[in-house]
Amino acid sequence: MPSLRLVPHQDPRSARPSLTFTSISRTLPSASSVIRVGRYSDREGSVNPAPNVPSDAPVGFKSKVVSRKHCEFWCANGRWHIKDVGSSSGTFLNHIRLSQPNLESRPFPVNDGDIVQLGIDFRGGEEMIFRCVKMRVECNRGWQKSLNNFNVTTHKRLRNLSKGLTKKDGDTASTHSSECAICLMSIAPCQSLFVAPCSHVWHYKCIRPILSGSNWPQFLCPNCRAVADLEADV
Ligand SMILES: [Zn+2]
Ligand SMILES: [Zn+2]
The missing domain is CATH 2.60.200.20 (Tumour Suppressor Smad4)
Structure with a gap:
């Protein structure tokens, strides 16, 4: 319709x-x-x-x-x-x-x-x-x-991204990569997300206070403590 x-x-x-x-x-x-x-x-x-x-x-x-x-x-x-x-x-x-x-x-x-x-x-x-x-x-x-080929494929790629990370680092925080470590709710297609350079993923709404905090543009990953420069050239 x-x-x-x-x-x-x-x-x-x-x-x-x-x-x-x-x-x-x-x-x-x-x-x-x-x-x-x-x-x-x-x-x-x-x-x-x-x-x-x-x-x-x-x-x-x-x-x-x-x-x-x-x-x-x-x-x-x-x-x-x-x-x-x-x-x-x-x-x-x-x-x-x-x-x-x-x-x-x-x-x-x-x-x-x-x-x-x-x-x-x-x-x-x-x-x-x-x-x-x-x-x-x-x-x-x-x-x-709603669910479609594009957003489901993107979501699977994201999950695979953090799976690889778990094997390599063995860090426990990312073993539940299908969840947002801040609100503990699941990460699903059609949500606004933020992916850090360390490949940790959260709901954008959940991570926003940290992103725009006093350390901007430095970002300290709450999962693995990696620091990223959010203004770095791509
Ligand atoms: Zn969340
Ligand atoms: Zn991280």
Whole structure:
């Protein structure tokens, strides 16, 4: 089934940051489903289903420059489309406004990586609720989030990497190479990982405090005590 992910986008050229929000994923329950996008309402609440759970729940943004009914996404013949449904402050696809105020636009095809903007910053206030929404659209990338040939092969290579290390060094910390030595949870495909030059592997989120600690760019491996220069030329 077609899937869509809306990721917050910060334009480096714009003077003020756009609305911050958590990435939103939708996998359509049926080919004819429509994802409605508008201002957040307490009545509808916000639903953030797991990326692989089919849902066409409406998407709500907590911004006053987003209209109650702003735009819609749907998929036809494998291609995602967007239209403005009569918003007052406009829907922009790669900086081009789709329709005049309060008028519905024609459908426009959306490609993976396109930037969609909802509304324009309200100049009267600095608060987040007056910011426009800018988002990068990811189309049909669900295959990357589940097991596939590429990420399974990469994961196996990583495990083999640390297996070789165990034989050579016989160090006990790396005998459980399928686990992160920091959180003790398993290391699996589709996770963000960090691999040190000594071939020890952790979840990026777990090792980050050590990476960016006071010793930066020197990194002391918590498993084998090897020191690496993270800024060394490759
Ligand atoms: Zn971990
Ligand atoms: Zn190490």
